[in-house]
Amino acid sequence: MSDFINNFWANYVAAASVVSILACALLLWLTARKRVVSSDDNTTGHVWDVDLREANNPLPLWWVGLFVITIVFGLVYLAFYPGLGAYDGKFGWSASGQYQAEVAQADKELAPVYAAYTAMPVEAIAGEARAMAIGERIFMNNCALCHGSDARGSKGFPNLTDTDWLYGGTPDKIIETITKGRVGVMPPLGAAVGGADDVRNLAQYVLSLSGSSTDSVRAALGKSKFTACAACHGIGGVGNQALGAPALNDKVWLHGFGQEAIIAMINGGKHNVMPAQEGRLTEAQIKVVASYVWGLSNKAQPAAKASN
Missing domain, CATH: 1.10.760.10 (Cytochrome c-like domain)
Structure with missing residues (x-):
C-alpha cells in the first residue's frame, strides 16, 4: 500500500476484509437459527419444473465445520500477518522483508564462490568456464530483457557481441556502465x-x-x-x-x-x-557479468595463465 498517496485504500481493504469475515459468521449464525416448516415428505413446499422439490435437510456437519474453521483462520491470519492497513501483524512479516532475507542468505552462501573472482582481472575471469556460466545466468536474469538472450540486442538496444561500443568496451568501462547505468x-x-x-x-x-x-x-x-x-x-x-x-x-x-x-x-x-545495476547486484556479481559481456566480443585469457 506504500505506492498510494494516503491510507484510504489500505483502510478500505482492511475494513472490507473484517466486514466480510464477520458477515460470513453472521450468515452462518442466522442460517443455523432459521427453522423451515416442512411438509410430511420433508420438503419446504417449493416446487420447480413440475416435480423438482427442495428438501429440508440440515447442512452437513463437516461442511459447517469447514466454514467455521475458515472464519477462524481468517481472523487469526489478520492478527499475525499484515492485512489490516498499517498494522504489520504480530509476526511483522512482509513480502519485501522475506525477499531481502532470502537475497542476503543467497549472497552469504555464494560469497565463497565469488571471492575467488574478486582479485582476478576480467580477462582471466572470462576464461573461467564456471564464472561464465554464472555470468550468463546473471545476464539472463537482468540484461537479456533488453539485449536479448543472445546479447545481440535489437532496435534501440546495443549489440554486445560486436566491437562497436557506445561508451567503450574496456573491462573498466563495461563495469562502469553496468554499475552506474547510462543515460543517452x-x-x-x-x-x-x-x-x-x-x-x-x-x-x-x-x-x-x-x-x-x-x-x-x-x-x-x-x-x-x-x-x-x-x-x-x-x-x-x-x-x-x-x-x-x-x-x-x-x-x-x-x-x-x-x-x-x-x-x-x-x-x-x-x-x-x-538502468544502474548498483544496489541490485553485488560488486562481485557485476564483475562476473562484466567479464561475461567482455568475453562475448573478446578473446579471454586462460584462467591458469592469469594466476602466474
Whole structure:
C-alpha cells in the first residue's frame, strides 16, 4: 500500500476484509437459527419444473465445520500477518522483508564462490568456464530483457557481441556502465538544421558517411548541415565514447537504417536509459557479468595463465 498517496485504500481493504469475515459468521449464525416448516415428505413446499422439490435437510456437519474453521483462520491470519492497513501483524512479516532475507542468505552462501573472482582481472575471469556460466545466468536474469538472450540486442538496444561500443568496451568501462547505468540523449535538431529539405539532405550525408548508397547531390548539400551533429558525433561521424554518441561512419545502426529512420532521429531526437545495476547486484556479481559481456566480443585469457 506504500505506492498510494494516503491510507484510504489500505483502510478500505482492511475494513472490507473484517466486514466480510464477520458477515460470513453472521450468515452462518442466522442460517443455523432459521427453522423451515416442512411438509410430511420433508420438503419446504417449493416446487420447480413440475416435480423438482427442495428438501429440508440440515447442512452437513463437516461442511459447517469447514466454514467455521475458515472464519477462524481468517481472523487469526489478520492478527499475525499484515492485512489490516498499517498494522504489520504480530509476526511483522512482509513480502519485501522475506525477499531481502532470502537475497542476503543467497549472497552469504555464494560469497565463497565469488571471492575467488574478486582479485582476478576480467580477462582471466572470462576464461573461467564456471564464472561464465554464472555470468550468463546473471545476464539472463537482468540484461537479456533488453539485449536479448543472445546479447545481440535489437532496435534501440546495443549489440554486445560486436566491437562497436557506445561508451567503450574496456573491462573498466563495461563495469562502469553496468554499475552506474547510462543515460543517452540526442536533442531534436530539425529546427537547427533548417527546413524539411535540409533535414533530408543531412540524412543523405549521414548515409554517405557509412558508404551507403545515397543521392550524391543531396549528400553534398547536407554536408554543411552536419556541423549541428559534429559536436557530439565528431567530424566525419567518428563518434564520441565520452558522450555515448555512436559512430555514424560504420554500418551499425542502433535506431534503424535508412533515410526515413535518420530523418526521424534528427527531428524527434532520442532519450535512452540503461538502468544502474548498483544496489541490485553485488560488486562481485557485476564483475562476473562484466567479464561475461567482455568475453562475448573478446578473446579471454586462460584462467591458469592469469594466476602466474
